[in-house]
Amino acid sequence: MATEHAFAPLKNDLLLRTARGEKVSRPPCWVMRQAGRYLPEYHEAKGTKDFFEYCRSPEIASTLTLQPIERFAGLIDAAIIFSDILVIPQAMGMEVVMVDGKGPHFPEPLGSPEDTQYGEVMEREVDVKESLDYVYKAITLTRQKLEGRVPLYGFCGAPFTLICYMVEGGGSKIFRQTKTWIFRYPEETKKLLQKIAELCVEYLAQQVLAGAQIVQVFDSWAGELSPTSFRTFALPYLEYICNHLPKRLKELDAEVVPMVVFAKGAWYALEELCQTKYNVIGLDWLHEPKEAYAVAQKFGKVVQGNADPGVLYGGHEAITKVVEEMISGFGGGKQGWIANLGHGITPFVKPDDLKFFFQEIHRLSDVHQEQAMPTKADLAAAEERLHQRNILQSDW
């Protein structure tokens, strides 16, 4: 095993054990975007600096990563490195700025494959090991500062979601450019997706070498695709990543860590995602916990999610109800479930309401009687419902 860095032993291994499918005493929890704008200490640390400037500073990135770990000490079971999915397009030579209150902006998005820019991007040699060195340094420093309190997630954006940003130039409502690319230029789109998938493998491998203990691939825009388009432009590249990362890690003499996939909005692809080599399948709140859990159990997969992030605006009673539904739906919470929101935490949430969400996960999983695992009849019923929904979807 590569011993490039010596880190303190892990004191809380609930999440890694759950990700590997083991039984645990309670469900591990964390939330996507847990280091972010809802935290007053985030704004304090950030000052007036540019977003990507503090992503590039290992000292600042590690400080921000640790903020929720310190605030929610004893309640939270994982850290996620403070960075952004758009560092890959940056490594590919594209300029990305973060506009306050608006989100990411590419001053020169990728034009059509008929432009010379496409050829340039395709031919450019990209060295993610060198150009994203600051991310690996931030990971190593964060592991040192964590002193084994909780494990650290590394992450990247999925190829499809990354090309959405690269061609749209930012967020979008109608995805005009993305849809033009996939429907008008499918072959060129696939070549670009493949190039990005290869970069993702190397980028995640380097994150693990630097100290990431689990990795997550965010396909945040998957839900913009039809099931057929998802199978053509998203799934094969998600699969490329999970099929190649373990091999690359072995080559580098690094530990093969658990892999998480989060394809937001792709509820129709749950079974297909369960058939990949990802260990954990991230769920958004379009999934009914009980139904998704039964499907995942059938394939021996762990799930992560899936409360509607909006419940954190709804006060204690609403939070308790959603947590109850998750715990009973996800088999009692002692195996096969990492508690999380169904997408990133949103601005304006009161940190104490997130704290209450975590406390309720601890409290209710403790009082919850050990549940029987789903029966064969439960599994068959869940499968039937899923097929019904797929049939309905293809009729639309």
Ligand SMILES: Cc1c2[nH]c(c1CCC(=O)O)Cc1[nH]c(c(CCC(=O)O)c1C)Cc1[nH]c(c(CCC(=O)O)c1C)Cc1[nH]c(c(C)c1CCC(=O)O)C2
């Ligand atoms: C789509 C996406 C992006 N970035 C990311 C995704 C995938 C997850 C998802 O779907 O939400 C991933 C991401 N971005 C950030 C993290 C940090 C780690 C964490 O706490 O989860 C992670 C895991 C920091 C961030 N990334 C961003 C902020 C806010 C920056 C600020 O205004 O201070 C943070 C803390 C900015 C960002 N970055 C991005 C957008 C669309 C925005 C603006 C909108 C928003 O803020 O929610 C791209």
